[in-house]
Amino acid sequence: MEVSGKKLRKYCKPCEQRKVSKYSDGFCSQCEEEMCQRCFDTHKQWKLFREHRLAASVATASSKGKTPTFDNCTKHLNEPIKFFCPEHGQVGCGDCMVISHKTCKVEYVLEHIDGYKDGKGKQFKMLKKDIETYENEAKSLLGSIRRNKNHVEDVNKKFALDVKLFRDEIISQITKLADAMLKYGDDIMAADMKKIENLEKENKSLVDETTGMRDTLQSEADQPYKLFISSLSYKQNLHLVRDQLERIKANNTIEKYDFTRDCNLEQLMKTCKQLGVLHKPNESGAALREESVKANKATPVAKVLCSPKDQPLLDRQLVCKNLIIDGDLISYAEKTKGDLGLFIDKKTVLWDSFEIEVMSIGRNGGIAIGVVPDNYPNNLLLGLGNYSCGYHSDGKVFKGSKSGDKCGNKWKVGDQIRVKM
Structure with a gap:
């Protein structure tokens, strides 16, 4: 100024x-x-x-x-x-x-x-460019989010449909088995009822026959001649009546029966904690499966292809301990008392060989396959007790002894093990 x-x-x-x-x-x-x-x-x-x-x-x-x-x-x-x-x-x-x-x-x-x-500054232009880049990325991501929003219900519907379908299959199979069991009981009841009805008719005819004899003898009491003739005839008939009564008495029995639950199915219901597994793709399960395949390829143990199984596990009479059975898969049940999961198929061995496929080696890697007598202890590993033979996952065969002979390499995931009788 x-x-x-x-x-x-x-x-x-x-x-x-x-x-x-x-x-x-x-x-x-x-x-x-x-x-x-x-x-x-x-x-x-x-x-x-x-x-x-x-x-x-x-x-x-x-x-x-x-x-x-x-x-x-x-x-x-x-x-x-x-x-x-x-x-x-x-x-x-x-x-x-x-x-x-x-x-x-x-x-x-x-x-x-x-x-x-x-x-117009350089820094401002760079900032503006970054903002536009992130804006376009956010808009593109918004479209993906909205598409996923539409897919949420579709994914859940498919999931729910699969669960309900499996549930209905289980119910249908259980209903089928129950109907077969009930029909077996109905058949026994029908046979017993038919036999009892025939015995009833036969016995009623004997009652009518003996009643007629008695009435005839009473009516001929004042006629000695006729009474003598009738008495001779009735004495011969009474031998037949006696034999028929003895036969009716012997056949007057019914078949008594009750229902015993299948121990394997009962054990499955007790140990089964869920209907299935909620599988999420591209998670650790895929990586584990990949590792299993690699281990299978690297295993030098000779493999024998498993023959088709002639009878599902659930159709057999089983003795199980600390195990979960799902179809043809057997796995160790966690959080159970004891550290031994013993599976015994109480069925006479009619084939010359059987086999298993190792799906998981477990925490300790202890698996055994073999044969044991009927009275084999449920808490003893196969091959360690008398009159038993077991092939263990450490590659050794045990024949009624706690010391085994080297037979092969240690088992790994993917190995198929066959026992030749």
Whole structure:
């Protein structure tokens, strides 16, 4: 500003606050105040203000553009947001910097606005490009999310349908088995009823016959001749009546029967904790299956292809302990008392060989296959007891002894083991 051809000198603001009138030596663009050289040097001693510069005038300080209007800090009212901490990427007022960033190298906001002027700065363009990239990605992802939203019910419907279908198959099979069992009982009842009805008719005819004899003899009591003739005839008939009564007595029996639950099915109901497995593709199960295939290929043990099984496990009379049977799969039941899972098929061996396929080696890797007598203890591994023979997963054969003979390599997942009788 000029007055009467002379420049108007301005006073130092910090000195005015101390009620001292002293001319300004320049303008601190960061503090936006006129200062004398002494006040400027004094406030530059503080780390927060070391990067400040003293311009010759306000016009010089704002020669690159008009000084912007600063927003007020939300934490410290009426304090302008003028400072920037590059280390933390945060802006704030002077109080924010002193409190939260006193160990950081704080810079002035105006020193970083060149890259954002008029929306043409390089930094602004890079930021805008990133925003557009993420916006397009978010829009694309939104479409995928909406498609998945539509598929949620479809996936659940298929899942529920499979569960219900399996449930209905189980119910149908159980109903079929129950109907067969009930029919067997009905057949026995029908046969007994038919036999009893025939005995009843036969016995009734004997009653009628003996009653007729008695009435005839009573009617001929005053006729000795006829009474004698009839008596002779009835004596011969009574021998036949006696034999017929003895036969009726011998046949007057019915077949008594009751129902005994299948021990395997009962054990399955007790040990089965779930109807099936909720399978999620591309999870650890696939990786485990991959490892199993690799182990199978690397196993040097000779493999014998399993012949088709002539009878499902669930159709047999079984003795099981600590085991879960699912179709033709046998697995050890966890959280059971004891560490031995014994499976015995109480069926006369009519074939010359049988086999198993190792689906999982388990935690301890202890599996055995073999034959034992009927009275074999349920808590003893096959081959260790008398009159038993067992081929164990350690590659040894045990014949009624606790010491085994080396027969092959240790079993691995995928191996098929055959026992030749």
